[in-house]
Amino acid sequence: MTTLSVKQPPTDLAGRLSRAVLDSATMTRRNLIYWLRSPDEVVGGLAFPIVSVLLFGFVFGSAMTVPGGGDYREFLMPGLFGMTMVFGLVVTATAMVSDTSRGVTDRFRSMPIAPSAVVAGRSLADMIRACADLAALIGCGLLVGWRARGGVLEFAAALGLLLLLRFALIWVGIYIGLLLRSQEGVSVLFPMVLPFAMIANTFVSPTMMPNWLGFIADLNPMSATVAAIRELFGNPGLGGETWLAQNAILLAAAWPLAIIAIFFPLSVHRYRHLSR
Amino acid sequence: MTLATQHRPLRESTDLAVRVEGLGKRYGDTAALDGFDLAVPRGTVCGLLGPNGAGKSTAIRILCTLLRPDSGRAEVDGFDVVRQPMHVRYRIGLVGQNSAVDEVLSTRANLEMFGRLYHLSPRAARRRADELLAQFALTEHADQSPRKFSGGMRRRLDLAAGIIMSPPVLFLDEPTAALDPVHRSDVWAGVRSLVAQGTTVLLTTHYLDEADQLADHISVIDHGRVIAEGTPDELKTALGGDQLDIVPAESADLGAARDVLARVTGTEPQVHEAARRLTVPVRNRVNALTETLREMESAGLAVHDVALRRPTLDEVFVRLTGNAPSHESP
Numbered sequence: 001m002t003t004l005s006v007k008q009p010p011t012d013l014a015g016r017l018s019r020a021v022l023d024s025a026t027m028t029r030r031n032l033i034y035w036l037r038s039p040d041e042v043v044g045g046l047a048f049p050i051v052s053v054l055l056f057g058f059v060f061g062s063a064m065t066v067p068g069g070g071d072y073r074e075f076l077m078p079g080l081f082g083m084t085m086v087f088g089l090v091v092t093a094t095a096m097v098s099d100t101s102r103g104v105t106d107r108f109r110s111m112p113i114a115p116s117a118v119v120a121g122r123s124l125a126d127m128i129r130a131c132a133d134l135a136a137l138i139g140c141g142l143l144v145g146w147r148a149r150g151g152v153l154e155f156a157a158a159l160g161l162l163l164l165l166r167f168a169l170i171w172v173g174i175y176i177g178l179l180l181r182s183q184e185g186v187s188v189l190f191p192m193v194l195p196f197a198m199i200a201n202t203f204v205s206p207t208m209m210p211n212w213l214g215f216i217a218d219l220n221p222m223s224a225t226v227a228a229i230r231e232l233f234g235n236p237g238l239g240g241e242t243w244l245a246q247n248a249i250l251l252a253a254a255w256p257l258a259i260i261a262i263f264f265p266l267s268v269h270r271y272r273h274l275s276r
Numbered sequence: 277m278t279l280a281t282q283h284r285p286l287r288e289s290t291d292l293a294v295r296v297e298g299l300g301k302r303y304g305d306t307a308a309l310d311g312f313d314l315a316v317p318r319g320t321v322c323g324l325l326g327p328n329g330a331g332k333s334t335a336i337r338i339l340c341t342l343l344r345p346d347s348g349r350a351e352v353d354g355f356d357v358v359r360q361p362m363h364v365r366y367r368i369g370l371v372g373q374n375s376a377v378d379e380v381l382s383t384r385a386n387l388e389m390f391g392r393l394y395h396l397s398p399r400a401a402r403r404r405a406d407e408l409l410a411q412f413a414l415t416e417h418a419d420q421s422p423r424k425f426s427g428g429m430r431r432r433l434d435l436a437a438g439i440i441m442s443p444p445v446l447f448l449d450e451p452t453a454a455l456d457p458v459h460r461s462d463v464w465a466g467v468r469s470l471v472a473q474g475t476t477v478l479l480t481t482h483y484l485d486e487a488d489q490l491a492d493h494i495s496v497i498d499h500g501r502v503i504a505e506g507t508p509d510e511l512k513t514a515l516g517g518d519q520l521d522i523v524p525a526e527s528a529d530l531g532a533a534r535d536v537l538a539r540v541t542g543t544e545p546q547v548h549e550a551a552r553r554l555t556v557p558v559r560n561r562v563n564a565l566t567e568t569l570r571e572m573e574s575a576g577l578a579v580h581d582v583a584l585r586r587p588t589l590d591e592v593f594v595r596l597t598g599n600a601p602s603h604e605s606p
Contacts, residue, residue, distance in 0.1 A: 006444065007395065009362035019395070026392045030378070037380035103374035107437075110340040112365040113393055275344050 009112060020114035027113075027121020028128070031095065035129060042129070045091060046136055049080045056203055057144055067205045070236020077137075077146040078158075078235055079202035082226035084133050085166040086197050089173045090189045092126050096177025097186050100274075109274070119271060123170045130166040134159065149234030158232040161252045165225045168256035171263035178270040201226050205237055206245070218244040221255035228252035292351075293318045293445045293476035294339065299348035301334050301500075308334040310500035312348070316478055316493070318444070321471055323491030324480040325589075327597065331500040332480035333373070336449045339478070340370045353444050369438035369446040373453055375430050376437070377422050383433055384409060384418040390437045408436040412466055428459025435466050439475070446470060448479040452486060464489055484589035494589075498597045512587050519587045520558045520565065525578035527552050536571045540564065552580075557587065 010016050035042050056064070057073045064072045099105045099118075108118050148155050180186060199216055200206075200223045206214035217223055227248035230237055244251065294316035301309040309331045316322040324332045337343040339352055341361035349356065355363040377386045384405050391401030409415045412432040422430050431451060438446060451467065452460040460483075467490055471477055481487055487494050488508045496504040496511070504511060520541070524533045530547060537545045537556050541564055545556035558564035561584050572579050 006441070007366050009366065022395065023393065026389070030389055033385075034378065034380050102376060103372040104376045104378075106337075106340075106342055106372055107370060107376040108393070109342055110365060110368065110370040111390075111393055112362055112395075275342060 007112070016114070020116055020120070023114040023117030024120040024124060027108075027117050028124040031121055031125030032128060034095075035125075042132075045087065046084070046133060048087065049084045049137055050140055052080055052083070052203075053077070053140055053144060064204070065208075066237045067207050068236060068238065071145065073141075073144050074146055074235045075205075075230070075237040076203065077141040077144075078229045078233060079200075079226050080141075081134060081137055081162055081229065082165065082200075082222050083197040083202050084137055085130065085162050085225070086169065086193060086222050087190075088126060088130055088133070088166050089169040089176070090186075090193055091129065092122065092170050092173025093177040093180065093189055094186050095122065095126075096174055097180045097183060100178065101182050105274070119174060119267070122174060123167070126170050126173075127163065127167060130163060134162060146235070147233075150232050154232040154234070158229040161225050161228050161232075161249075164253065164256045165222065168221075168259035168263070171260055171267050174267040175263050175270055178267065178274070196220060196222060201237075215242075215244075218242055221251075221259065224248050224251035224255050291317055293320075293353055294322070294478055295351045296335070296339070297349050299335065299338060299350055300346045301331075301338065301343065302346055307500050309338070309345070309348075312497070312501055314495055314502065316476060318476050319471075319474050320492040321467070321477040321479065321490050323487035323494045324478065324497055325482070325484065325487045325494050325593070326480075326497035327482060330497045332482075332497055333449055334500075335497070336370075336447050336478070336480055340368060340447055341365055366441070367444050369441070369443040371431075371434045371438040371446070371448045371451060373450050375422070375434050377430065377433050379421055379423040381421070382419050383414055383422055383425075386422065386433065387436060387440065390440050394441050396440075404440055408440065411469065412436045426459060427455045428462040431455065431459070431463045432466050435463070435470075439470060442473070443475070445476045445478070448477060450480055450482070452481070452483065460486070484593060488589050496593065496596055504592075504596050508589065511592050512589065518558055518561050518584050519591065520556050520561075520568065521581070521583040521585065522554045522568065522572070522579060523552055523581040524554075524572075525580040529577045530554070532575060533572065533577050536575055536577065537568060540568050540571055555591075558584070 010019055053073075053076070057076055061072045061076070066072055066075045099108075105118060148158070150158075176189070199213065200220040201217060202222070206217035206223065208214075209217060224244070227238065227245060228251070231248060238245075292315050294314060296312060296314040299309050299312040300307065312331065312335055314322070314324075314335070324335065326332050334343065338345050339350055339357060341357050341364050344358060349358075351357070352364045353367040355367065357364050378389070381389060384402075387405035387408055388398075388401045391404050392398070396404060406415075406418075409418050412435065414429065414432060414436070417425070417429065422433055425433065435451070448467065452463050455463065464486070467477060467479070477490075479486075479490065492507065494505060494508055494511055495502045504514070506514060520537075522533060522537065524530060530549070530552065534545055534547060534554055537554055541556050541558055543556050545554045547554055565582070565584055569579065569582065
């Protein structure tokens with residue numbers, strides 16, 4: 001029989017920090033194992049972007065024109081990278097709801113786990129999954145002729161901006177996931193997120209849309225990221241003459257930071273609200 | 277905020293695993309808890325019995341540090357649930373109404389993961405998982421996913437995950453809700469084995485027989501406060517002694533027999549039409565029995581069956597709360 005004496009919570013900062021790190025790592029591992037054991041969910045999540053590569057890249061591709069000329073598939077891939085990051089919001093919210101609705105989150109909260117670990121484990125796992133998703137899509141892009149034509153630094157900066165957008169949306173996903181509380185609620189999320197991926201510069205340049213719609217598409221935070229990485233990857237289809245389109249890289253950093261500034265406190269508040 | 281202002285010290289509480297004084301919790305206009313008191317001595321099983329919505333789960337959630345009370349105080353193993361939640365969390369296990377195990381993990385991996393979250397080393401977590409698998413008769417299913425488990429096995433795994441650190445106090449929120457009778461007794465056996473090792477258990481249930489089977493002490497809760505408490509026997513005795521059951525030979529005589537019983541005992545009997553049975557509480561058991569039979573005879577009413585018995589907890593409950601408990605109970 002293992003002898004288990006009742007432990008004491010750490011009192012000093014170092015003890016608390018090391019516990020928070022350990023607990024977050026355990027949580028991250030748990031969340032990653034979940035995806036390893038149910039790969040259908042991960043593959044299913046990638047199905048939409050990959051089908052989009054085939055559908056838009058090859059079926060509709062010949063009818064698509066890139067403003068300023070250039071290969072449509074080169075134009076398309078950065079859009080799909082950005083879209084996958086946006087769909088990550090659904091991934092995060094789904095995982096949160098799955099835990100809260102089954103009482104798992106409550107069980108964790110009743111355990112001597114660092115209070116930050118549940119959320120930290122969620123966001124770390126989601127970031128790791130986002131990296132895997134991106135790697136798969138980049139591989140897919142390379143197969144259909146997409147190339148990153150900038151330097152290593154530009155490539156790294158582009159990946160950084162994509163992951164920054166994903167990181168910002170984790171907090172939106174956690175907030176929505178804590179609001180929903182039931183599995184049924186999750187099913188409406190994807191149809192709600194889809195317009196965000198569509199009314200953007202993903203598939204078509206906003207310069208080719210009616211003015212008002214193009215403006216909305218340019219305002220979309222995802223458009224900023226996609227326009228910025230097109231520029232960094234050296235892919236065709238740079239935006240129009242608007243200020244929004246001209247300052248894509250700045251906006252691709254500013255938008256996610258603004259989202260974090262709003263949704264991080266909201267998520268923390270909502271998580272604490274579980275005990276009200 | 278009443279919490280900050282209430283600094284009167286609790287009484288000496290070393291012999292109590294759970295001590296609750298005047299706990300209150302409101303949701304809008306509804307009081308989930310309203311002056312809830314509880315004292316659970318170490319090493320005992322306390323049953324919180326009440327209808328749905330009585331406040332049982334709210335009480336458990338507060339004691340497990342999941343919910344903050346609006347007023348009152350609660351201590352678990354000597355620590356205040358509001359001011360020292362982390363100390364409390366090191367000392368409790370919680371098995372909630374829903375199964376909180378992961379279906380994508382094997383049974384052993386589930387227990388190891390919880391062990392890791394309790395800061396056991398990988399090796400200690402594995403050893404503890406194996407012990408618990410043996411204790412709850414799950415060893416041969418160690419490498420399976422709980423997905424294929426019966427409700428009873430799943431609850432046993434939940435119990436095992438709740439006691440990884442051998443917590444001094446274990447909270448079970450409706451541990452056998454939605455289980456069939458075989459699996460319920462399965463879970464009861466698991467709980468009894470924990471109690472035998474000295475764990476204090478606070479369980480909520482709306483199954484009277486469950487409280488009767490497991491609990492040393494029962495607190496009946498309704499509308500957020502305790503309305504009666506005692507051992508199962510005390511509760512039954514305190515509420516009007518024995519019950520007299522009479523079954524007239526003819527259904528047509530039920531009305532006349534009811535009049536006879538009411539006259540003899542001075543209490544309006546309950547009529548169970550389907551069972552052709554009349555039930556009434558009696559004080560002086562033998563007198564009531566002989567007098568009832570004599571009166572039945574002189575009224576020309578044939579008696580098919582008669583019995584004197586202790587009241588069931590169902591009957592105790594009905595009289596305490598004025599409403600019938602859940603009849604999901606088999």
